[in-house]
Amino acid sequence: MSMLSIFQVSSSAISAQSQRLNVVASNLANADAVAGPDGQAYKARQVMFQSIPMGSDATVGVQVSDIVQSNEPSRKNHQPSHPSADAQGMVTYSNVNPIEEMVNMISASRAYQNNVEVMNTAKTLLLKTLQMGQ
Incomplete structure (x- = not known):
C-alpha cells in the first residue's frame, strides 16, 4: 500500500462517517416527533456501509451504500387531550431511540477522529x- 492510498482510504472513511453523523443528527432531531396528518410518524434511519476498491494496489475504502428506515414499531402513548391523538386517544411518536442514537453518534465521531489521526500520522511520516x- 502506498502512502497516498492511506489518504484515499481515510478520506473515504471520513466522508462515510460524516454522512452517518448527519443521519444520527436527523434521527435525534425527530426523536419526539408525532405522526403527521397522514398518520405516519418519522422512522429512524440507519446508514449501510459498503467496501469499495480504491486503486490498483488492492486497497479498499468505504462508502455509504444505502440509508434504510428502521422496522421498529412507532411508540404510542395514551394522551387523549393531545391535538394529534387518534379516536382511541393514542398519539403516535417516532421510533427513534435517543440512547441508541447517542451511542451511534459517539461511535461515528470516534471513527471520524481516528481517521483524521491516521491522516495526520501519515502526513508526519x-x-x-x-x-x-x-
Whole structure:
C-alpha cells in the first residue's frame, strides 16, 4: 500500500462517517416527533456501509451504500387531550431511540477522529521522510 492510498482510504472513511453523523443528527432531531396528518410518524434511519476498491494496489475504502428506515414499531402513548391523538386517544411518536442514537453518534465521531489521526500520522511520516533527504 502506498502512502497516498492511506489518504484515499481515510478520506473515504471520513466522508462515510460524516454522512452517518448527519443521519444520527436527523434521527435525534425527530426523536419526539408525532405522526403527521397522514398518520405516519418519522422512522429512524440507519446508514449501510459498503467496501469499495480504491486503486490498483488492492486497497479498499468505504462508502455509504444505502440509508434504510428502521422496522421498529412507532411508540404510542395514551394522551387523549393531545391535538394529534387518534379516536382511541393514542398519539403516535417516532421510533427513534435517543440512547441508541447517542451511542451511534459517539461511535461515528470516534471513527471520524481516528481517521483524521491516521491522516495526520501519515502526513508526519511523509514530512520526516522528506527531511531525511536533506
